[in-house]
Amino acid sequence: MIQGTSKGAATNVDGQYALSDLKAGSYTVIVKYVGYQSKSISDVVVKGGSATNLDVALAEASTQALKEVVIKATYRQASVASLYAVQKNSVSVSDGISSEIIKRSPDRTTGDVLKRVSGTTIQDNKFVVVRGLSDRYNNALLDGTPLPSTEPNRKAFSFDIVPSSLIDNITITKTASPDIPGDFAGGTVQIFTKDIPDQNFVTIGAGYSYNTASTFKNFQSGYRNTSDYFGFDGGARKLLNNFPTTDQIALRQLTPTQNIQAINSLNNNFNVYNKNAFLGQSYQFTLGNVQEIGENKNRFGTTIALTYRNAETTTPNIIRNYDDFNFLDNQYKFSTNVGVLANFGYSFGGTKITFKNLYNRIFDDVFTYRTGPNLGSSSNDNRFYAFDLVQKALLKSTLEGEHKIGSKNAKLNWNLGYSNIINDQPDQRKVNYIQQSAGDPYYASVTSIGKANTRFFSYLKEDIYSGKVDFRLPVKMFGQTSTFKVGGSSQYRDRRFDARFIGLVINTNDPNSSAILQRPIETLFGKNAINSGIYTLDEIPNPNDRYTAHSLTNAGYAMLDNKITEKFRAVYGLRVEQFDLKLDTKDLTQSQPRAQLKKTDLLPSINLTYNLTEKANLRAAYYRTLARPEFRELAPFSYYDYEILATQEGNKDLQRTLIDNFDLRYELYPSAGQIFSVSAFYKKFKNAIEPYIDDINSSTTISYFNRDAYVYGFEMEARKTLDFLSDQNFYKNTTVYANVSVTKSNVKNPELGNPLEKERPLVGQSPYVINGGIQHMAFNNKLSINALYNRLGRRIFYAGGSKLPSVWENPRDVIDLQLGYKILKNKGELKLAASDILNQQNAFYYDNDNSKTYTPNNGDRQFKRYMAGSTISLTFNYTF
Structure with missing residues (x-):
């Protein structure tokens, strides 16, 4: 009142x-x-x-x-509405970041944002690593429902698919409670988008960015359609519906005329186009509307957001100097991201209904030009061309209800979710030219077909249906108000994956073959050569390249949030998860599913919190979680990755991982928006899932294995204004923060193949991670200044095998800066941001001298080394 x-x-x-x-x-x-x-x-x-x-x-x-x-x-x-208030009163150990902090950073995607959270790092700017555990040991929820894996060749969610501007807040839950899914070990990343806004508004924004390595410099690419700028291929690269089947091609059932017709139906434009890369562009439109309805002033809210980003970036002079390879790559990436958010909420009495929808699409078209010798093939030089388009799309809808029941403040929550993931590679084209000796001409390697020189077509589609219901009832125990909570959930995943390896093979008996093989890439597959019949359409047939898979996960739980005394709180209970997975390929000789996994697991947990003071908590937790093999890790499908020069395939015999976890944490909240916390943790893995490298032969193969492992470490986080130095406004408006994590892990390699390393850290685990920053507000909060720092310790990027040791990612210092100034009566804001100002080299290397540092002049070979450039951006947002 x-x-x-x-x-x-x-x-x-x-x-x-x-x-x-x-x-x-x-x-x-x-x-x-x-x-x-x-x-x-x-x-x-x-x-x-x-x-x-x-x-x-x-x-x-x-x-x-x-x-x-x-x-x-x-x-x-x-x-002060602070995320720390939620953390302080949460059941579990958690860390997070709010939309207010996100707005004051130059981060454009959720992947960029996550690297600011304590104990969290990002691989490839999109895959999350929590507490040193790679993406496969973390799961993700969007608005309370699970997010699927977006990748065809790994268990991972690509967090660059969600624009940061659509986020209300992100919380990473690091200890389990019975009411959240149990398939994680590092953390559960929970992303929340906005529903009912506080007031009506319309916001428009536009931004442009300049990259020191790319913008206004030469940019090479394959052909471009207008629709590419909107995130859609338009169908020009796909196989026609009536394209010959695998059997027709592999069994040579096509007539010469049908062969030529089929080849001409492919997109044979291999031209390499040159232009100057334009500025990166970003545009945003957001609408919020809230209405009060009836005498009770029920509230109906709508949030609509549209985002668009386009960039042309170059990664020049990528050095790959190891084993028999001495390659130099230049990589050019045309990228479009289109996002739509439509959230609706209705609140009346003791009920709230929300309907949240997110659609996002990423269009990444990468052209790679590689030169240099491969001593293993006795070539003097190579000229390798790769045209690689990947289209990813995420559609997610969630219908959720919250109801207050009866006079005892009981609550019923439920949600229904649907997700659809598309990962489409419509025509990955790879062609290599070989020069045998210095001074000799270059010949195209199209005399036979192999996965390194084919046209690869793949399509992954996955549908996920989920439902969940929770009921909580306040009860009196030990003279305190406690909460009893029960619930259940179900999730059904249905995936279809199709892949074909198609190529053109030249007839070397034709007298014109030598001249055609010396043609440049632009005319190698010219119409006159195709129509002459010199090329035969060929395909690598493998029924395991196409699979269907589905899984059903049913879960139920009961828990008690028990206030034993005024200061002591215990949250304990049991979660039961039943999992059933089947994976089938098109191999008709297999009478049973190629992979099958059925388990029922009991997952107990207890979270203890003791309020040392009104502002300080001491927490302890034990919980059991698990990690299940992803469809791709089980599927026998074999994929050649030209970037890492290796073939990836699954292992149908993988088992699920059980993890026993222990946590201890002290946290202090001196005042609103400020924190100091210290955490320690230990995790013991039974049947951890790790990549296995077979590199004894000329062609490296990556698969997976089960092995016991352990992880332990500690984390520290602090955020404080400088008002303790002085009561002047400058110090009151200045905030410094830092988070540090130190982690150690160990896993033993399988004895098969006699690996060079008998044991090693887990892949992706950094021994330390440092984040820091300083934020200052001035001129009555019109000016905001933010400087951010990030560094992570060296970590294994690529596990070693019998021939080569592990590849390590070298530490680098990353400094970002953003200045924001509000204008036009605080309705408009200009932001000037600089990302990766230092532009230190990204180095991935073999530590041949065992110095634990990158020493290329002392024997360390370079798996990959490059500099991506610094990015400077200017954006303007205006709210009506």
Whole structure:
């Protein structure tokens, strides 16, 4: 209620409320609830034309006597809506980042944002590593429902698919409780998007970026369609519906005329186009609308957002100097990202219904030009061309309900979710020219077909259906209010994957073959050569290259959030998960599924919290989790990765991993928005899933194996304003923060093949991660200055085998800077950002001298080394 007036409002099931039709001015707000101490907040300033957020926490009444107790506070103390408040009161150990912090960083994707979270790193700018554990040991939820793997060749969610501007907040839960899925070891990444806005608004934004290695410099690519700029191939690269089948091609069932017709139906434009790369572009439109309906002022909210990004980036002079290879790559990437968010929410009485939808599409078209010798093939020089388009799409819809039931404040929550993932490589083309001796001409390697010189067509589609229901009931135990919670969930995944390796083989008996093999890439497959019949369409037939898979996961749980004393809280319970997976290929000789896994697992957990003071917690936790093999890790499909010069394939005999976890954490929240925490953890893996490298032959193969392992480490996080140095505004408006994690892990390689390394750290695990930053606000919060720092210790990028040791990623210092200034009566904001200012080289190397540092002049070979350039961007946003 507004003190001194008759204006008031009841909260919804989440405790959210709206007091409308107030004139600009200063008010005192009184909050009351049965069984809780009332609170009065003074000096709440309401400005015309904008909403004022006021979040209030009530303390439970110490007695049921009728005497009224009112706790008084000021607006400054009570109004700060901080993610740390959620962390402090959460069941589990968690870390996160809010939309406010995201806006003040130059991060454009969720992948960029996640590297700021304590104990978290990112691989390839999109795959998350939590507590040193790679993407396969983490899971992701979007608005409460599971996110699928977006990759055809690994278990991973590509976090660059979700634009950062659509995020409300991100929380990484690092200890398990029975009410969250149990298939993780590092963390559960929970992404929340906006539903009911605080007020009506329309925001438009535009931005341009300059990259020092790419912009206005020569940019090479294959052919380009107008539709590419909107994230769609348009179908020009795909196989026609009536294209010959694998049997027709492999068994030579095509007539000469049919052979020529089939080849001409392919897109045979191998031209390499040159232009100057343009500025990176980004555009955004966001609409928020909230309406109060009826006398009870029920609220209906809508949030609509459209995002668009396009960039042309060059990674020049990528050095690959190891084993028999001495290659120099130049890589050019044309990328388009289109995102749509449409969220709707209706809140009435004790009920809230939301319908959240997200569609995002990434179009990455990469052209690679490689030169240099491969001593293993006795060639003096190579000229390798790769045209590689990958289209990814994510569609996700979630219908969710929250209901307050009865007079005891019981709650029923439910959700239904649908996700669709598309990963489409419509025509990956690879052609290599070989020069045998210096001075000799270059000949195209199209005299036979192999996975290194084919046209690769693949299509992955996965549908996920999920449902969940939770019921919570407050109960009295030990004189304290506790919560009993039960629930269940179900998830069904259905995947289809098709792949074909198609190529053109020249007839070497034709007298014109030698001249055609010396043609440049632009005319190698010219119409006159094709129509002469000199090329034969060929295919590598393998029924294992096409598979279907489905899995069903059913789960149920019961837990008690038990306040044993005023200061001691225990949350404990049991989760039961039943998993059933089957994977089939097109191999008709197999009467049974190629892979099958069926398990029922009991996953107990206990989280203990002791309030040392009102601002400090001591936490301890034990929990059992698991990690299941991904479809791709089980599938026998064999894929040649030309970037790492290796073939990847699955292992149908993989078992699921069981992990016993132990955590200890001290956390202090000195004031709103500030934190100091220290955590320690230990994880013991039974049947950990790790990559196995077979490199004893000329062609390297990557598969997977099960082996026991362990991980332990500690994390520290601190965020503090500098007001302890002085009470001047400069210090009050300056915040510094840092998070550091130190981790150690160990896994033993299988004895098969006599590997060089008998044991090693887990792939992707960094021994340390450092994040830091300083933030300053000036000129009445119109100017914001943010400087950010990131460094991670050397980690295994690529596991070693019998011939070569592991590949290590060298540490590098990354500094980002952003300046923001509000203009036009604070409705507009200009942001100037600089990313990776130092532009230190990315180095991946074999530590041949065992120095644990990158020493290329002392024997270390270079798996991959490059400099991606620094990026400077300018964006403008305006809110109506």
